[in-house]
Amino acid sequence: MDTTGTLDEALQRLHISGPERFGRLSNHAPMAVEALAANGQASAVHRWLDLYAPRLEDFPTGVEPVTDADWACALGDPRRAADWIGYFGHELAGRPWRDVLARWWPRLLPGMYGGAAHPVIRVGHAVRTLLAGESTGPRLTELAHGLGYWAARHRPVTGAAPVPGAGSAAAALDAVPPLAEREGGFPDRLGRLRSLPVWAATVSEPAEAHRRLTELVRAATHRYATHGHGEATMLVHAATAPNAVLRVLPALPHTLWVPSLQAAWTASAAVTALYAPDAPVAYVPPGTVTREEVFAQALAHGDEHVIKLTDTALDVGDEQALAAALRAVQLSEPLR
Template sequence: MGNDVLDEALERLHRTGPEFDGWLSNHAPMATEALIQNGHSAAVHRWIDGYLDRLEETPRGISPISAEEWREPLGNASRAGDWLAFFEREAQSAPWREVLAAWWPRLLPGIAAGATHGVIRVGHAVRALLAEETPARVAELGQGLAYWAARWQPLVPAGQGPYPSSDPRTALDAVPRVPDQRLGIRHRLAQLADLPAWPQAAGAVPGAGPERDRLRGIVAAAVRRHLTYGYGNPVMLVHAATAPAAVLRTLPALPPGLAAPSLAAGWAAAAAVSAAYSAPYPDPAARSVLLEMGSTPDPDETFDRAVVSGDPHAIKFADAAVEAWRVTGDPVLLLAARHNTDLIGPAT
């Protein structure tokens, strides 16, 4: 049933644009996939009903993008309609894995695109395709790649960091915080260039062993850290976890040679979002959440709480947290997801 519902939902959303009200990302395809992945197929169409009115139609194109001249319009949001048309053709002309393998290394340096929603949308699409290949899912991958290309945004280059490679949480805590956190993500990320410690922090990719294991460690560390530092901006800081989670979900569909740059980009995204949105001090109230450790939270109840809230960020963060919990068994991951849902509150 879930597979049929996902395709129905994606077909229903296919003519909606990647953004609305300016910069706000269309979360419907991502949240829909997360709902079904976690056993909530019955809630999908009702959730879309409540979200659909805010969405806009697919933007119109300006001028077709050719396969030979893709660099110039990269990162030009006014060409979103052209990118959607371009990747619709790409997705129809070659197997989806070939399209992904060709465009992943081109788009990866711009992982900050759309507050990292470009890579996140691609990650959800790939996870769905790895479960079952259908025309609706192939089309959704094309739309995710198009959104990423239209909002392509590179981060300040990383250097080589001195922080312990075995501890992702220590590495995240060592990331410097941008000083001016009054405006949006583009303003915040632009300040990374003026932080002397940023190149080393971003280059200190933590963990040891295979890239997939290191990405799992980064995702888990970002989820745990949200418990104490997410109170300042609980919505935006979730991307410190969901962006590398999207890279992790995509790795099985990529050629092995792309694993190392994918790991580096996933870490850079987690570090950049942490620099931009972490609160200045740990939240003392988080201690009361940790006291709940006496009764281990249930993963289904954790995700159910996010579903009841209706908020797409709560849903996607709980999805990443439960996914990480299934590997590590760490109950703090579930507590962090529950706490984030409570911080965000009901969707408006």
């Protein structure tokens, strides 16, 4: 993790900006700069941020403060993003961040599907930073922004009937029924989701939940190498959302690991249903390329989703994961 202060500087730059732009598109910069710093590219953080900065919007205006008495009424109201971020900023200033996270994780977990799962992904990056180093002001503020964004965009998946799945995560993702009507963006498609396969539903032990979540991240990352062309940007989240949950597990009480697995599976399966292509393409091995070379290609490309998928692919670390990262480079428009 970066010890130069560059990441903290970048986060301070970003905290005057809102979590979204155009009222619906997520601000990916905090996640991307954390991924750069975590992968030894702190020297590129400000240069990348200068390219991304024109996409940022000012921090939104608050409506009224969120309180412990009325928080449930504000949950899932995107107009209250500033109010929620302020609430978590106050909470994190007065209590250890792990305590705040443990208190709010079970409240937020059922609604991790709002904002195309970007809020939980942002929280995952923030928690990785806190676990890896000092709990500095900018890093705690970043956690407040991530949790606040999640609370504002909180949206459960409802009405999806369980259908037979499979034993492995890879086979269960293959069993996901594709959405018949593909019109509209993520919220519209999510509202039309009617069924999802059952997977890992009998898991009851925290250690097994961790193992199965690791399996899911690997399977979803591998799948991008052959299915990413269905929608190059959105299918990234089938891997990065469960990986965000996996990164948070070490900071959570063990009692929360099993429900975290189930929520992560729903997120990955839902994204797969909404954007999977009609047919896969052949897997192309990455050749002799190294991990460092793959991340260098992602950085040179610059797209925030490419950087984040590559970050997850390096967590997985095997040949097909590297191939998935290279496939994202191939499919996505570079940052200009």
